Amino acid sequence: MNQNKRLTKKVQCALTTSAVTLSIALTSLFNPISVKAEESAIAPKEASYGYYVDVYKNNDKANMTPDSNPSIGVLQEFLKLYTPGDSWDNGVVLNEQIQKENMDKSIAITSNRTEEQKKAAYLDDRRHQSYSIISGLGEYAEEFRRGSKAGTTIPDTIPDDATSVLYNDGSNENGNWAEVDSTYGGMVNLVNTIRNSAASTSSAKAFYKYRRPFRWTDQVQIEDILMPAKKSDPSNDGGFPSGHTNAAYLTAFALAYAAPEKYDELLTRASELGNNRIVGGMHSSLDVMGGRVMATAIAASALNDPANESVKEEAVKAAEKLFTTTPSGTNDYADYQANKKKYEERLTYGFSQIGDKTKPMVVPKGAEALLETRLPYLDETQRRYVLYTTGLESGYPVLDDTEGWGRLNLFAASNGYGSFVTDVSVNMDASKGGFNAADNWKNDIDGTGSLTKEGSGTLTLSGKNSFSGGTDINSGTIEVTNESGLGNGSVTNGSILKEEVNGNVAIKKDYKQQDGSNLKLSVASQNDILTISGSASLNGTLTIQFEKGYTPSANQKVIAYANRTNLSTFDNVKIEGLSNAGNKEIVYETDGVYVREKQAATTQPGTTQPGTTQPTQTPAPTGQPTQTPAPSVTKKKQTIKVSKVSLKKTYGDKAFCINAKTNGKDTTLTYSSNKKSVATVDKKTGKVTIKGCGKVTITIVASTNANYQKAVKKVTFTVVPKKVSGLKVRRLNAKSIKITYQKAKKATGYEVKVSTSKNFAKKNTKTIYLSSNRRVQKGLKNKTYYVKVRAYKKDGKHRLYSASSKVVKVK
Structure with a gap:
C-alpha cells in the first residue's frame, strides 16, 4: 500500500472490459497433478448417457445399455476389465492382473477375519443398511434411534442357529427402519427420498453379470453364519456393483447432508459396511468400489433435483434439533486420522494403476451439492474447486469414468481445499452458526493462489500448507494449529490471527499487522515463537497467552523477524496466564520481540527502555532541561462515500468502477472482494470485473494515519445470469x-x-x-x-x- 498517495478526491478508473497393505494417490494430498487456474478446469464433461444428475431417472430395466442407463454407464470402465457373457458364468476376463488382485484381496481378507469382524459383517449383512449407518452419528446415534423410532429385529448377539437359519430384518413395529412421522422424521425422509431416487443396482448387476468372489474361487469362503443368506441361483446374483454398499453410501450422504457435523464419521461408517461385504465373503473389492461410485452419483442427483428442496430443508432442521440434545453413548468414529486412513485406503483398495496416471481431475456436474451444507460459506464454483483439488489420481480400475464420479474423495473434500489453484476468498458469517461460525481445513494445501478471510467466523488451518499466494485477514479470525499452516506467502492481518501451536509458527515472507487488529500467541515452551522470515510491520494489539503450568524464561522470545519496518510497534500489549503478568513487559530487539521482567524506572544511559506499548530510547545526559512530551492527538473519524451505482448486475456486463472518496487526508483506499468467483476488484483502483453469478461484497478500507482513524465501507452486488435466449x-x-x-x-x-x-x-x-x-x-x-x-x-x-x-x- 502506498501511504504517500493522496486520495482525498474521487478515485479515477478507466472502464475497459484391513488385511492387505494398501496405497492411494490423491491429486493434492499426495501426488499433485497439474491443474489449470482457468474455470474451464472444473467444467463438467458429458458422458455417453448425458449428465447423471440430468438423467438419473433413466436407471430402469427398460434401459439396459451404458448409453441409455446412467447406472450402467457410470461404471463402464469395468468393461476394460471384463466382457459380460450371455450367462452368469461365461463372461471374459480382459485384465488378468486386476482379476488376480481382486481375488487375492478377497482371499486375504476372508482368510484373516477375526470373530469381531465376522460379527460386524453379519450384522451389516442382515440389518437394514440405513439402520446400520445410524452408528455413524456417534454420540448422537442413540438419541436419533429413539427420536426417529428406528428399529431392527436383528440383535447384537448372533443367534446360535445363525449358521442354519436365515434371519431377515423386520425393522421396527411398522416394518420401517425409522419413521418419517417422528422427531427426526425430516432426516428419515431425506434418506428414503435419496434411496428411492432410481437408486437400484439391479440393472447394473444384470448388465455386468460379474460373479461374486466365492463363485470365482473356493479360496474365498462365506462366513458360516452368513451361509443361509447365500442364494442358490447364481444367474440372478451378480456381484458388481455391491447393492449393500450402494445403500450404505446413499444413507450416509443423506445423513451427512442433514448433519454435516458428522460428515467424516458417516462416510467412514459407509466404507466400513462396504468393507464388511468383503469380510463376509459376499463381495469383492471391485464390487464395493462400484457400489460407492454409483451411490455418489445418485445422491448428488437427488440433492440437485428441485423437487427435493423442501425435503432437504426439513432434514437440516431435524438435525439441528438433534444436536441440541445431550450426547450419550460412545463414538466409534471419533478418531479423525483413523477414519481418514480407512476411508482413503478403501477408495482404491490398493489396486495397480493400469491407466493413464496424469489425467486432469474432472468434477461431475452437480457434485458440489454433496458439500452444500458441509462448506456452506463457499459458493458452488468454490465447492467444485474443492472437489477438483482433493480428487484421486487417475489410472485406477473402474474409477476413471468420463464424468469423474469415481475419483471424488468426499472425505478429503469435506475438510477443505487440497490446493489453491486460484485466489480463494472465504466469507464466514458467525451469526449463521455451524460451519459458518467456525470450521477447520485439515488438508495440506498447496498451489499458487492466495487466501482472503472475510466475515465474522473463524477459519482454522491445521494442515501442513505450502500455498504461496499469501494470506489476508480482512475480517473474523484465522487460527493456525500447524507450524506451516500459513503456507509460504506473506500475511496481512487486518482482524485476528491466532496461533495454537506448540513450536514455531512460520510466516515464510512478510507480516503486516494493521491498526485495530490482534495477534494472539499461545506460549507453552521456550520454542513457541512466531517466526517471520521477512519484514514485520507491527500495529494493533499483541496478546500473549502463557499456557497453564508453563513459566517463561527470563528472556522469552515470542516473535522473531528479519527486520522491523520503520521500527513499528504494537499499540497495545496484553500478557495473560501469569500470576505476575503485571511485572512483565515486551522489548523490541533487532531480531524479535521478547518478554522480560519490567526494569527499574531509572536505566543506564543509552539502553533500551522496555515497555508494553512502544520502546523508548533513554537520552544521554546533556545538562539541558528535559522536554515535555507532546500531547497525544485524537484521531479524526474518517468517512467513505461511494457514488451511486447499480447493485444488480448481469453476468457478461462490462467492468465498472466503485468510485469512492474519503475525507481523510493522506490516507489510502484499498478494495477487496469476498467472492472472487463472482467478481474481482482491483485493489488500488476499485475496478470490478464480473466472473460469475451470486452475491459479492466489495470491502473498501481507508487506511489510518496519525490524524485519521481507519474506516471501512462495504458494498454488496448481486450478479444474475444472462436472460435466456433461443426459446x-x-x-x-x-x-x-x-x-x-x-x-x-x-x-x-x-x-x-x-x-x-x-x-x-x-x-x-x-x-x-x-x-x-x-x-x-x-x-x-x-x-x-x-x-x-x-x-x-x-x-x-x-x-x-x-x-x-x-x-x-x-x-
Missing part, C-alpha cells in the same frame, strides 16, 4: 409440447412457466424447475399455451433470477 416451443401432440432453449452460462437451473394465460396468472400457470435446457411437458388439455423461461443461480437457499425470456405462444 422454442413445439407441439408434439394434443397433450404434450417440447420446450428447448439456450443454456445460460453460470446458471444453476431454469424456471419454466407454462400457462394458458398470456399474463401468466398464477391459477393458470404451472412452474417447473429444471437443471437442463429441454423439457417435454405432458398432460396438457388446452389448445393454446404460453411459455417463458428465466435462469437462476443458487446462492445458499435463495435463487438469483435472470430477466425472463421472451414469451412464446404455442397452439
Whole structure:
C-alpha cells in the first residue's frame, strides 16, 4: 500500500472490459497433478448417457445399455476389465492382473477375519443398511434411534442357529427402519427420498453379470453364519456393483447432508459396511468400489433435483434439533486420522494403476451439492474447486469414468481445499452458526493462489500448507494449529490471527499487522515463537497467552523477524496466564520481540527502555532541561462515500468502477472482494470485473494515519445470469409440447412457466424447475399455451433470477 498517495478526491478508473497393505494417490494430498487456474478446469464433461444428475431417472430395466442407463454407464470402465457373457458364468476376463488382485484381496481378507469382524459383517449383512449407518452419528446415534423410532429385529448377539437359519430384518413395529412421522422424521425422509431416487443396482448387476468372489474361487469362503443368506441361483446374483454398499453410501450422504457435523464419521461408517461385504465373503473389492461410485452419483442427483428442496430443508432442521440434545453413548468414529486412513485406503483398495496416471481431475456436474451444507460459506464454483483439488489420481480400475464420479474423495473434500489453484476468498458469517461460525481445513494445501478471510467466523488451518499466494485477514479470525499452516506467502492481518501451536509458527515472507487488529500467541515452551522470515510491520494489539503450568524464561522470545519496518510497534500489549503478568513487559530487539521482567524506572544511559506499548530510547545526559512530551492527538473519524451505482448486475456486463472518496487526508483506499468467483476488484483502483453469478461484497478500507482513524465501507452486488435466449416451443401432440432453449452460462437451473394465460396468472400457470435446457411437458388439455423461461443461480437457499425470456405462444 502506498501511504504517500493522496486520495482525498474521487478515485479515477478507466472502464475497459484391513488385511492387505494398501496405497492411494490423491491429486493434492499426495501426488499433485497439474491443474489449470482457468474455470474451464472444473467444467463438467458429458458422458455417453448425458449428465447423471440430468438423467438419473433413466436407471430402469427398460434401459439396459451404458448409453441409455446412467447406472450402467457410470461404471463402464469395468468393461476394460471384463466382457459380460450371455450367462452368469461365461463372461471374459480382459485384465488378468486386476482379476488376480481382486481375488487375492478377497482371499486375504476372508482368510484373516477375526470373530469381531465376522460379527460386524453379519450384522451389516442382515440389518437394514440405513439402520446400520445410524452408528455413524456417534454420540448422537442413540438419541436419533429413539427420536426417529428406528428399529431392527436383528440383535447384537448372533443367534446360535445363525449358521442354519436365515434371519431377515423386520425393522421396527411398522416394518420401517425409522419413521418419517417422528422427531427426526425430516432426516428419515431425506434418506428414503435419496434411496428411492432410481437408486437400484439391479440393472447394473444384470448388465455386468460379474460373479461374486466365492463363485470365482473356493479360496474365498462365506462366513458360516452368513451361509443361509447365500442364494442358490447364481444367474440372478451378480456381484458388481455391491447393492449393500450402494445403500450404505446413499444413507450416509443423506445423513451427512442433514448433519454435516458428522460428515467424516458417516462416510467412514459407509466404507466400513462396504468393507464388511468383503469380510463376509459376499463381495469383492471391485464390487464395493462400484457400489460407492454409483451411490455418489445418485445422491448428488437427488440433492440437485428441485423437487427435493423442501425435503432437504426439513432434514437440516431435524438435525439441528438433534444436536441440541445431550450426547450419550460412545463414538466409534471419533478418531479423525483413523477414519481418514480407512476411508482413503478403501477408495482404491490398493489396486495397480493400469491407466493413464496424469489425467486432469474432472468434477461431475452437480457434485458440489454433496458439500452444500458441509462448506456452506463457499459458493458452488468454490465447492467444485474443492472437489477438483482433493480428487484421486487417475489410472485406477473402474474409477476413471468420463464424468469423474469415481475419483471424488468426499472425505478429503469435506475438510477443505487440497490446493489453491486460484485466489480463494472465504466469507464466514458467525451469526449463521455451524460451519459458518467456525470450521477447520485439515488438508495440506498447496498451489499458487492466495487466501482472503472475510466475515465474522473463524477459519482454522491445521494442515501442513505450502500455498504461496499469501494470506489476508480482512475480517473474523484465522487460527493456525500447524507450524506451516500459513503456507509460504506473506500475511496481512487486518482482524485476528491466532496461533495454537506448540513450536514455531512460520510466516515464510512478510507480516503486516494493521491498526485495530490482534495477534494472539499461545506460549507453552521456550520454542513457541512466531517466526517471520521477512519484514514485520507491527500495529494493533499483541496478546500473549502463557499456557497453564508453563513459566517463561527470563528472556522469552515470542516473535522473531528479519527486520522491523520503520521500527513499528504494537499499540497495545496484553500478557495473560501469569500470576505476575503485571511485572512483565515486551522489548523490541533487532531480531524479535521478547518478554522480560519490567526494569527499574531509572536505566543506564543509552539502553533500551522496555515497555508494553512502544520502546523508548533513554537520552544521554546533556545538562539541558528535559522536554515535555507532546500531547497525544485524537484521531479524526474518517468517512467513505461511494457514488451511486447499480447493485444488480448481469453476468457478461462490462467492468465498472466503485468510485469512492474519503475525507481523510493522506490516507489510502484499498478494495477487496469476498467472492472472487463472482467478481474481482482491483485493489488500488476499485475496478470490478464480473466472473460469475451470486452475491459479492466489495470491502473498501481507508487506511489510518496519525490524524485519521481507519474506516471501512462495504458494498454488496448481486450478479444474475444472462436472460435466456433461443426459446422454442413445439407441439408434439394434443397433450404434450417440447420446450428447448439456450443454456445460460453460470446458471444453476431454469424456471419454466407454462400457462394458458398470456399474463401468466398464477391459477393458470404451472412452474417447473429444471437443471437442463429441454423439457417435454405432458398432460396438457388446452389448445393454446404460453411459455417463458428465466435462469437462476443458487446462492445458499435463495435463487438469483435472470430477466425472463421472451414469451412464446404455442397452439
